[in-house]
Amino acid sequence: MDGNRRYAKRKLLEEGAGHNAGAMALLNLIIYCYELGVKYITAYAFSIDNFQRKPSEVQKIMDLLKECMIVLAKIVKHHPIKVNFAGNLELLNAELRDEARKLMGATAEYSKFVVTICVCYCCTDDIVHSVEESCREKRYYHSYIGDSHDDDKDHDGKDDERYMIKLVDIEKNMYMAVTPDPDVLIRTGDKHRLSNFLQWQTCHSLLASLSTDWPEIGVWHLVKVVLDFQQNYDYFIRKRLQRL
Numbered sequence: 001m002d003g004n005r006r007y008a009k010r011k012l013l014e015e016g017a018g019h020n021a022g023a024m025a026l027l028n029l030i031i032y033c034y035e036l037g038v039k040y041i042t043a044y045a046f047s048i049d050n051f052q053r054k055p056s057e058v059q060k061i062m063d064l065l066k067e068c069m070i071v072l073a074k075i076v077k078h079h080p081i082k083v084n085f086a087g088n089l090e091l092l093n094a095e096l097r098d099e100a101r102k103l104m105g106a107t108a109e110y111s112k113f114v115v116t117i118c119v120c121y122c123c124t125d126d127i128v129h130s131v132e133e134s135c136r137e138k139r140y141y142h143s144y145i146g147d148s149h150d151d152d153k154d155h156d157g158k159d160d161e162r163y164m165i166k167l168v169d170i171e172k173n174m175y176m177a178v179t180p181d182p183d184v185l186i187r188t189g190d191k192h193r194l195s196n197f198l199q200w201q202t203c204h205s206l207l208a209s210l211s212t213d214w215p216e217i218g219v220w221h222l223v224k225v226v227l228d229f230q231q232n233y234d235y236f237i238r239k240r241l242q243r244l
């Protein structure tokens with residue numbers, strides 16, 4: 001969601017007004033996606049690197065996150081929307097973390113439309129977290145079966161499968177396991193890089209870079225990207241099926 005500050009500067013507004021407009025744009029886009037029948041939407045709201053921004057700006061984005069949670073909590077009372085917050089939630093303050101968990105708990109049973117908001121997220125951090133979790137699981141498994149694990153070879157001298165970390169382990173333990181890999185990744189603000197967002201999950205996704213600043217994204221930008229995706233539908237579906 002790039003271009004909030006540039007939008008504010010262009011409109012001669014203070015910086016925070018750009019983030020306000022960005023939050024409104026996100027809520028509107030969620031509604032467009034719901035109406036259009038998109039099943040999953042994932043937004044990069046706050047990266048771990050964003051903690052390096054000035055404290056007043058970080059506070060502003062955290063305040064907006066809280067407001068978005070309040071709005072979403074009202075919306076989910078009338079619409080079956082599952083809301084996930086993906087990332088290292090331990091880095092959030094306790095109040096926001098509790099609110100995030102409450103909203104996730106309250107919507108956990110829904111599946112028709114899934115909104116995932118990435119906060120305190122970086123893909124490299126997710127990979128490290130997932131590998132650590134996978135190692136923990138394997139260690140737990142080996143102590144659970146009472147195996148001394150003195151050597152992790154089986155009787156034939158091959159590596160014991162039970163202790164090996166596989167692709168499925170890593171993918172299962174990622175924060176992003178809450179939602180499927182995206183068909184399309186949209187970046188606004190005329191930037192053409194991923195900036196540590198979903199690089200594991202986007203190897204077969206359509207990457208769309210829009211020159212529009214995030215607060216000005218509208219339903220027609222979304223429709224155009226969906227049409228581009230549909231032109232290459234066979235490729236994406238073939239790749240998706242190969243991964244199943």
Ligand SMILES: CC(C)=CCC/C(C)=C/CC/C(C)=C/COP(=O)(O)OP(=O)(O)O
Nearest residue numbers: 001002003004005006022023045064065068
């Ligand atoms: C759910 C939630 C917290 C929504 C809040 C609003 C929102 C869209 C926040 C994203 C924050 C962010 C780092 C935007 C990038 O634009 P930028 O600030 O890097 O702008 P620039 O590219 O013009 O510098």
